[in-house]
Amino acid sequence: MTKQVQQLDRVIIRFAGDSGDGMQLTGDRFTAETAQFGNDLSTLPNFPAEIRAPAGTLPGVSSFQLHFADHDILTPGDAPNVLVAMNPAALKANLGDLPRGADIIANIDEFTKRNLSKVGYDGNPLEDDSLAEWRLHAVPLTSLTVKALEGYDISKKDAERAKNMFALGLLSWLYHRPTEGTVQFLEAKFAKKPEIAKANIAAFQAGWNYGETTESFSVSYEIKPATLRPGTYRNISGNQALAYGLIAASVQSKLPLFLGSYPITPASDILHELSKHKRFGIRTFQAEDEIAGVGAALGAAFGGSLGVTTTSGPGVALKAETVGLAVTTELPLIVVDVQRAGPSTGMPTKTEQTDLLMAMYGRNGESPVPVLAAATPSDCFTMAIEAARIALKYRTPVMLLSDGYLANGSEPWRIPEIDELPDISVLYTTEPNGDDGTYLPYLRDPETLARPWAVPGTAGLEHRIGGIEKADGTGNISYDPDNHDKMVRLRQAKIDGIDVPDLTVEDPDGDARVLVLGWGSTFGPIAAAARRVRAAGHKVAQAHLRHLNPLPANTGEVLRSYDKVLLPEINLGQLAMLLRARFLVDVISYNRVRGLPFKAAELAAVIQDVIESD
Amino acid sequence: MTDTLNGKGLALIPRTDAKQTLKDFKSDQEVRWCPGCGDYAILAAVQSFLPELGLKRENIVFVSGIGCSSRFPYYLNTYGFHSIHGRAPAIATGLAASRPDLSVWVITGDGDALSIGGNHLIHALRRNVNLNILLFNNRIYGLTKGQYSPTSEIGKITKSTPMGSLDKPFNPISLALGAEAGFVARTIDSDRKHLQGVLRQAAEHRGTSLVEIYQNCNIFNDGAFDTLKDPGVRDEITMRLEHGRPIVFGTGDNERAVRLSPTGGVEVVRRAEVSDAEILVHDAHNPDPSLAFALSRLDEPAFEHVPIGVFRSIDRPSYDQLLNEQVQAATAGTGMGSLADLLHGGDTWSIG
Numbered sequence: 011m012t013k014q015v016q017q018l019d020r021v022i023i024r025f026a027g028d029s030g031d032g033m034q035l036t037g038d039r040f041t042a043e044t045a046q047f048g049n050d051l052s053t054l055p056n057f058p059a060e061i062r063a064p065a066g067t068l069p070g071v072s073s074f075q076l077h078f079a080d081h082d083i084l085t086p087g088d089a090p091n092v093l094v095a096m097n098p099a100a101l102k103a104n105l106g107d108l109p110r111g112a113d114i115i116a117n118i119d120e121f122t123k124r125n126l127s128k129v130g131y132d133g134n135p136l137e138d139d140s141l142a143e144w145r146l147h148a149v150p151l152t153s154l155t156v157k158a159l160e161g162y163d164i165s166k167k168d169a170e171r172a173k174n175m176f177a178l179g180l181l182s183w184l185y186h187r188p189t190e191g192t193v194q195f196l197e198a199k200f201a202k203k204p205e206i207a208k209a210n211i212a213a214f215q216a217g218w219n220y221g222e223t224t225e226s227f228s229v230s231y232e233i234k235p236a237t238l239r240p241g242t243y244r245n246i247s248g249n250q251a252l253a254y255g256l257i258a259a260s261v262q263s264k265l266p267l268f269l270g271s272y273p274i275t276p277a278s279d280i281l282h283e284l285s286k287h288k289r290f291g292i293r294t295f296q297a298e299d300e301i302a303g304v305g306a307a308l309g310a311a312f313g314g315s316l317g318v319t320t321t322s323g324p325g326v327a328l329k330a331e332t333v334g335l336a337v338t339t340e341l342p343l344i345v346v347d348v349q350r351a352g353p354s355t356g357m358p359t360k361t362e363q364t365d366l367l368m369a370m371y372g373r374n375g376e377s378p379v380p381v382l383a384a385a386t387p388s389d390c391f392t393m394a395i396e397a398a399r400i401a402l403k404y405r406t407p408v409m410l411l412s413d414g415y416l417a418n419g420s421e422p423w424r425i426p427e428i429d430e431l432p433d434i435s436v437l438y439t440t441e442p443n444g445d446d447g448t449y450l451p452y453l454r455d456p457e458t459l460a461r462p463w464a465v466p467g468t469a470g471l472e473h474r475i476g477g478i479e480k481a482d483g484t485g486n487i488s489y490d491p492d493n494h495d496k497m498v499r500l501r502q503a504k505i506d507g508i509d510v511p512d513l514t515v516e517d518p519d520g521d522a523r524v525l526v527l528g529w530g531s532t533f534g535p536i537a538a539a540a541r542r543v544r545a546a547g548h549k550v551a552q553a554h555l556r557h558l559n560p561l562p563a564n565t566g567e568v569l570r571s572y573d574k575v576l577l578p579e580i581n582l583g584q585l586a587m588l589l590r591a592r593f594l595v596d597v598i599s600y601n602r603v604r605g606l607p608f609k610a611a612e613l614a615a616v617i618q619d620v621i622e623s624d
Numbered sequence: 625m626t627d628t629l630n631g632k633g634l635a636l637i638p639r640t641d642a643k644q645t646l647k648d649f650k651s652d653q654e655v656r657w658c659p660g661c662g663d664y665a666i667l668a669a670v671q672s673f674l675p676e677l678g679l680k681r682e683n684i685v686f687v688s689g690i691g692c693s694s695r696f697p698y699y700l701n702t703y704g705f706h707s708i709h710g711r712a713p714a715i716a717t718g719l720a721a722s723r724p725d726l727s728v729w730v731i732t733g734d735g736d737a738l739s740i741g742g743n744h745l746i747h748a749l750r751r752n753v754n755l756n757i758l759l760f761n762n763r764i765y766g767l768t769k770g771q772y773s774p775t776s777e778i779g780k781i782t783k784s785t786p787m788g789s790l791d792k793p794f795n796p797i798s799l800a801l802g803a804e805a806g807f808v809a810r811t812i813d814s815d816r817k818h819l820q821g822v823l824r825q826a827a828e829h830r831g832t833s834l835v836e837i838y839q840n841c842n843i844f845n846d847g848a849f850d851t852l853k854d855p856g857v858r859d860e861i862t863m864r865l866e867h868g869r870p871i872v873f874g875t876g877d878n879e880r881a882v883r884l885s886p887t888g889g890v891e892v893v894r895r896a897e898v899s900d901a902e903i904l905v906h907d908a909h910n911p912d913p914s915l916a917f918a919l920s921r922l923d924e925p926a927f928e929h930v931p932i933g934v935f936r937s938i939d940r941p942s943y944d945q946l947l948n949e950q951v952q953a954a955t956a957g958t959g960m961g962s963l964a965d966l967l968h969g970g971d972t973w974s975i976g
Contacts, residue, residue, distance in 0.1 A: 042971055116817055191971060240976020254967060261963045268722045270714075288954035289961040293722055297714065298747035305711045305744070306718030309687070312705055313723040335708050353901065425967045466703040466719075467638075469682045474651070474698050476706025477690075486653065607939065611658050 013222075014229045020079030021185065021233055022087035025177070026104045026500030027096030027117075028065055030056055032174040035075025035416035039178055039195060043187035045245040045422055049078040052534065053247075054086035054607070056416045059275065059358045066120075066128050071103040079621040080234040084534040084541075086419060086610035092184075096120060096151070099129045101165040110143045115180070117173065119152035144440055147226050151176055158216035162209040172213035179217020186232050188609055189218065225465055237448075241424040248387035248416030249276070249425065252320075252346065255394025257290050260423050262395065263402055263434045267292045268315040270306035272299055272325065274357040275416040280284040280320040286569035300328035304345065311341045312475075314438060314465035316398060316479075319345040323365045324355065326409075330373045330441070333407050337501065339460045339475045340452075342401035344394075349413040351605045360605025361414035363530050363580040369409040370559055376498045378505040380404070381559040383411040385533035388423035390416060393556060399434040402509055405460045411558075413580075415529045415607045439464040439471065444483075449473055451485040459504035487610070506560050513562040517551035518544065524621050525572040532578055534607055539613030546614075548621050566593040574598060576620045578613055633754065633830035636724045637679050644675035651701040657692060661814035662839035666760065667699055669813075671815050673820045674702075676826055684727045685717040692767050693760040693839070696731040710741025713757065714747035720753045721944045727827065730757040735765050738774040738794050749805040752831040753943040756823075759796055759836045760813075764845035777926065782844075787825040793818070797920035797935055800834045807833035808916065809934040813840060814853050818864075818932065825934055833944040851927040865919065865933035870903040873929065880929070882919070889918040892929055910939045 027033045034055055044051050054075040062068030077087035092113040095101035097120040104336040108114070121136050133378055134143050136148045155176040159169040175196070180271035221227050246254075250504045260267035269292065271281040279450035285294040293310075297303040304319040311317030317393035319329065326347045336343045349365045380400050384393040390412055397410040417482070439462035444450040452461050473485060481488035484495055515525070517536075525590055528536040533554050540552045553568060555561065569575050569589065575597045577586050583599040590597055600616050603610065649671045657663045674684065684702040687703055688694035690709035697704030698782055707715050711728045720728040730748075735757050737745045749757060764782070765771040771784040775796065778787040801810045807829040811822040826833035838849045852858050862883070863873040871882040881903045885891035910916070916936040934953060955961075960974065 034926065046971055047971055048973060048975065087957050234976075242972050242974050244970055245911075246973045257966065259962055266722065268716055268718060287961060287966070288951045289958065290963075290966075291951060291955070291960060293951060295718065295721060295947075297717075301711060302714035302717070302744055302747065305707075305714030306721070309705070309715035309718030309720075310722040312715070312719075313719045313726070315722045317717075317718070329710050339705075370810055425972065428633070428964050466685045466723065467680075469680065469684050472682055472701055472703050474653075474700075474704035474706065476697070476704075477708055478706065 013227075016229050018231050018233050019081065020077065020083065021092065021231065021478050022075065022077045022090045023092045023094070023181065024073055024075040024090040024104060025094045026071055026073040026100035026106075027174070028099065029060070029063055029070050031072070032067065032171070033072045033074050033096070035077060036174045036178050039192050040181060040187065041076055041245055041420060042195070043182060043189070043471070044076065044078045044192055045243070046188050049080065049233055050082045050088045050238060050436060051076060051078040051238035052418045054415070057359055066097055066099055066125050068103050068129055070097050071099050073104060073171050078233060080236050082236060082238065084538040085607070085610055088611050094181065096173070096177070097460065098125050098131055098135075101509040102129045102131065105596060106146065111145065113145045115145065115147045115149060115177070116364065117151040117177075118148040119150045139269070146442060149180070149220075149226065154216065154220060158213060159209050162212065163205050164209050165344070168206060169209065172210050174408055175213040176217035176220070176379055179214040182220045183218040183221030183309060183482050184227060184230050186230060189214070205570075206550065226491060238422065239424055243422045243424055244389070245420050246388055246423040247350070247383065247414055247418060248390045249279040249418070250283055252390035252394050252412060253280045254382070255343070255391035255396070256280075256284065256318055257287055257292065258391070258431055259318050259395045259398030259434065260290060260292065262431050263316055263398060263436060265314065265316040265402075265436075268307060268310035268320060269294045269318045269320065270293070270297050270303040270310070271320045272297050272303045272584050274300070274322045274325050276350055276417045277320045277322045277325075279417070280346065280417055280483060282347070300325040301332060304329040304332040304343075304576050308336050308343055311336075311343050311464070312339075314463075316344070316402070317342065318344040318346065319521045320348070322348050322350045322358070323352050326368060326372065331530050332472055334373040334375065334377045335477050336407035336544075337373070337379060338477055338480070340405045342405055342463070343412060344397045344401055346410045346412065348417045357605045361531065361580065361607060362603060362605065363413060364408075364584070364603070365411065366558065366581065366584040369460045376502060378502050379407050379409050379410045380505055380508055381411065383518070383530040383555055383556055383558055384416055385423050385530065385556055387416050387419050389556070391423070395432060396432065399432060402434055402436045403460065403461060404458055404508055405506055407503065411530060413531050428523045436463070439443065442470060446512060448485045451475060452480055453483050454500070459500060460506060469558040489588070496517075508560050510557040510560055510562050512564045513553050513555065513568050515553045515568060516540075518548050518551075522551040522575060524547040524549070524573070524575040524617070525551045525553060526569070526576045526578070527555065527569070528578060529558060532580065534610055535608040536578060538610035539617055542610060542614040543621070546618070548618060549616055550621065555585070561592070562624060566595070569593055569595040569597070574620055576617060578608055578616065580608070633828045634677060634679060634727065636721055637683050637727050638725060639678050640680045644678070644681070646672045646675065648681060649674045649701055651699050653698045655699050656695065658843050660842040661692070662841070663693055663696070665762065665813045665816065666758075666837060666839060667696065668818070669816045669819045670823065671700065673823050676824065679727055683725060684729070685719060686729045686731055687712045687719065687739060688731040689731040689733075690767070691732045692734045692841075693731055694736060710736055710739070711744060713741060713744040713755065714738070715750070716755050717753045718750055720929075721947055723839055724754065724944045725950055728755050730755055732757060732759055734759065734761045734763060734773045734796070738796065738799070746799070746803040749800055749803040749834060751834050751943045752806055752832055752940060754832070754945075756826045756833045757835065759834060760839040761796060761836050762839045762841035762845055763793075765843050765850050766841050766844055770844035774859065795920060795923055796836045797833070798917060801917045801920060801936060805834050805936065806831045806938050807934070808837045808936045809834070810838070810932045812838045812849065812852055812932065816959040822934065825937065829937055830945070833942065852930060854889070861927055861929050863922065863929050863931040865905055865906045865908070865931055865935060867908040867934065868904050870900070872903060882922070889921065890915065892922060908934045909939070911938055
């Protein structure tokens with residue numbers, strides 16, 4: 011049978027199933043195949059905090075969305091064109107996001123009376139006409155997989171578990187994905203259990219063959235590779251990019267990296283990744299708590315290491331006192347906050363931008379710290395190096411903000427050449443800097459206001475630092491009122507004077523009257539929305555802040571040069587408050603705090619409203 | 625198996641042949657404890673003991689938390705870090721784990737180490753990073769002006785407990801032994817010879833050493849340890865633990881000994897009532913901490929007998945040593961990693 015092949019420019023697929031169904035793995039593999047094929051892509055994993063929520067229930071649904079295209083794309087997509095639903099819960103939880111006419115591939119084997127009633131279905135939606143407005147493919151994924159694996163020496167349970175590979179094979183056929191990578195992956199993953207490896211590969215191939223032969227799928231799709239900037243690419247998630255950025259910062263600064271960290275969702279993968287790379291001289295320390303994590307990192311920084319701690323919002327709250335100590339001892343330190351939905355425990359696996367004000371101000375006393383925010387998953391690499399550059403050059407703790415969406419989302423990344431990376435090396439102080447061979451630990455560099463960094467082991471520079479206010483220059487304990495006022499201002503001036511690149515504005519026509527501004531992970535949805543608005547014939551300018559403290563020097567000028575400034579944030583207006591206070595600009599906020607990224611269509615409508623309103 | 629550096633705790637720390645004196649370790653800062661504070665005696669003992677170690681002064685670091693005792697680093701002309709309340713063990717852990725060439729000392733008090741910093745203390749002890757933790761125990765909060773502490777006796781009348789404190793105190797020695805500490809000792813601020821002897825053993829032990837130092841706060845808890853200092857009484861109640869020696873103390877008719885008790889612990893009996901063979905010989909190197917723990921319980925009833933000295937000193941690899949061996953193993957043969965190889969690892973594809 012010859013099947014029709016249709017050309018598409020982009021597709022959004024969502025794999026959804028029980029959290030034990032292996033949906034994240036399936037999504038990862040489809041992503042790897044798609045990256046290998048050369049499409050541009052963006053991914054959005056979405057999973058419950060529970061490791062194994064009760065099977066078949068709505069809270070237990072785990073999903074993975076992938077957007078891929080023959081052109082450059084900016085987001086994981088608003089609404090799926092295809093939903094793979096491994097059980098009734100997955101269908102019910104995701105149907106609301108699915109536009110009419112989209113494809114549903116449902117595992118009919120799991121639509122049993124018991125599973126249906128578990129999620130409140132009275133009848134079977136695969137059998138009544140309730141899904142008539144979608145293109146339904148009811149496929150017995152489980153039984154087809156078990157049948158395909160009859161000849162293998164594995165348990166029935168293991169055979170059933172391979173159904174995600176059957177689904178992956180089917181989707182791989184449907185979108186003409188290369189399969190060698192997945193075969194190699196499965197061989198490596200199950201190297202110690204060759205029978206399981208063979209069975210999974212067989213299930214994967216059976217899925218592919220099923221697509222080829224079944225009448226349920228009459229069309230397959232081609233999405234041509236995207237034309238991206240020449241170079242070598244890999245797919246990378248935000249957490250992996252951040253870990254690699256920290257390793258690069260260690261190499262480029264010629265300082266050993268010391269990570270003190272306590273496991274917390276969604277930041278733990280940075281700890282895991284860095285733990286694998288001891289051959290770069292990296293020491294990772296899983297501390298007894300968040301406070302010990304940052305404390306150990308600061309202790310290592312005192313000893314001359316590039317000290318780093320990684321956490322999420324609740325951890326930042328616990329680390330605040332130690333960050334204040336780093337502010338006053340003026341030691342380099344990187345604090346990574348992979349933001350998640352709060353307050354308190356909140357929704358650990360969901361994303362948010364609600365820690366900005368805590369990063370800025372969440373300490374006692376006047377304790378300014380630089381704050382940076384990555385814009386995309388791969389930008390986490392660049393911003394990790396930038397955080398290290400600032401920390402080392404200015405001897406200060408730096409807050410680097412990522413979030414759950416960047417951490418787990420992925421995109422193709424053009425791998426930089428090593429000589430494209432900045433040299434951020436610093437020299438320890440080894441000579442006395444005062445009269446008569448004395449050492450003044452708080453004698454500042456007149457240009458950067460940074461203090462010298464003399465590490466233990468350096469003869470003649472023995473000195474004491476601490477949390478008590480210090481006399482300017484000598485660093486001795488001082489309760490002098492004027493000295494305190496001076497030190498408060500010096501610490502602020504040092505942070506205010508950090509060299510930060512200017513804010514750039516994207517405005518293709520150059521005469522837009524509305525600026526849409528963003529920070530952090532909203533870059534993708536905002537840029538995609540701006541494109542839509544422009545495609546519809548309107549004018550809008552876009553600018554994105556990656557340095558939040560200090561702000562780029564031209565920020566006020568940029569804001570004032572537009573009639574209206576729109577600022578979407580996944581919080582209740584934290585940056586808007588800062589900008590209004592600082593620049594007296596009447597920023598228009600758009601806020602949704604749903605634990606999910608903005609959708610491009612949603613923002614396009616908001617931008618259009620702002621353009622059209624008087 | 626990893627060779628331990630026990631007994632060679634200073635092996636990785638650069639030494640100097642230059643003669644050092646007490647003066648070399650005094651900083652130019654005015655000491656600001658209350659006149660008569662026990663901290664002065666400890667400071668003087670430490671300053672005069674450090675030259676004995678023969679270490680390069682620049683490779684010695686004192687890290688402290690918050691409290692009266694935590695001002696200690698300012699008065700020593702070494703590297704020093706006066707940190708935040710309770711966190712000194714965590715900060716010192718990062719320093720010592722990344723710099724095995726340093727002799728790192730933590731100065732802390734009963735409130736700092738056992739209340740706000742209790743978690744860091746127990747984890748430092750089990751982890752066994754190369755630290756010497758000196759716990760100044762005055763059984764009171766001094767810097768906040770006289771509230772009861774986690775080592776104050778039950779019923780302590782203080783500003784925050786006008787009708788008496790209700791909570792049972794920690795025994796720091798029992799706590800440390802329970803937390804898997806490899807080196808645990810107790811000494812007294814006023815007994816310089818004993819204090820310095822214990823410090824020497826702590827310094828030479830590679831791994832975390834905990835030294836509890838009874839220290840008198842003459843303002844808020846004066847005389848807490850007077851019984852141990854009274855010439856007429858002290859020799860009758862001070863039980864000096866020495867490795868390999870039978871545990872006997874007291875004089876004349878009041879001489880007493882320690883033997884195994886029928887209930888599985890240890891007990892104090894009149895010396896005259898037991899044969900030599902029955903007397904417990906102190907074994908600080910016993911891998912089983914049970915007897916050391918039992919000895920630590922002889923604190924009670926209060927001041928009837930008080931064991932001091934090294935309760936436990938065992939040989940096990942330190943965390944910093946193991947961590948650095950992992951780094952060395954990862955770089956062995958191939959050397960340091962290549963950043964380009966790392967970034968190009970995994971599935972890649974080329975465009976253009």
